[in-house]
Amino acid sequence: MRFIILVKASPESEAGAMPGEDLLAAMGAYHEELARAGVLLDGVGLKASAQGWRVRYGKGGERTVVDGPFTETKELLAGYTLIQVRSREEAMEWARRFPNPRGEGLETEIEVRPVFELDDFAPGEAVQRFRDLDAARV
Incomplete structure (x- = not known):
């Protein structure tokens, strides 16, 4: 079973503040522990939303970049x-x-959600296309 741990943005992360040495060390140690246990698949931080965009889908297939x-x-x-x-x-x-992504003692939360697996879907041509993609990546 795969699960994603989502780190929510904070005013500091949106301002572009980089994590301090203590937080980086705690995150590094945690991810090393996950890797040693054989459960880590991926983990990354995201830059502030000022460096990103959204694609908004409208009626009639219209797409707008914000x-x-x-x-x-x-x-x-x-x-x-x-x-x-x-x-x-x-x-x-x-x-x-x-580790607390804002630093110990500060209020925040993380969200954890299960990830859909292909076996969660009824068999079909579309699901098989995703299975073929997975097989090609290995």
């Missing part, structure tokens, strides 16, 4: 960690150990 920054930080992500574990409970244990 440049960042985006003002509502509750809706933004600052990074993620993707893990593969045996159960929801194991994912929860790893998530509880995730």
Whole structure:
């Protein structure tokens, strides 16, 4: 089972502030522990929304590009960690150990969600195309 740990943006991350040495060390140690346990698939931080954009889909297939920054930080992500574990409970244990992304003592939250697996979908031609893509990546 794969789970994604979503790190929500903060006013600091949106201002472009880089994590300090203590937080980088804690995140590094945590991700090393995930790797040693064989559950780490990926993990990255994201630059501030000022350096990104959104594509808005409208009626009739219209697409509009909207440049960042985006003002509502509750809706933004600052990074993620993707893990593969045996159960929801194991994912929860790893998530509880995730370092505070704003620094100890500051209020924030992370969000953890299961990732769809191809076996969650009914068999069909579209699902097989994704299976073929997965096989080509290996």
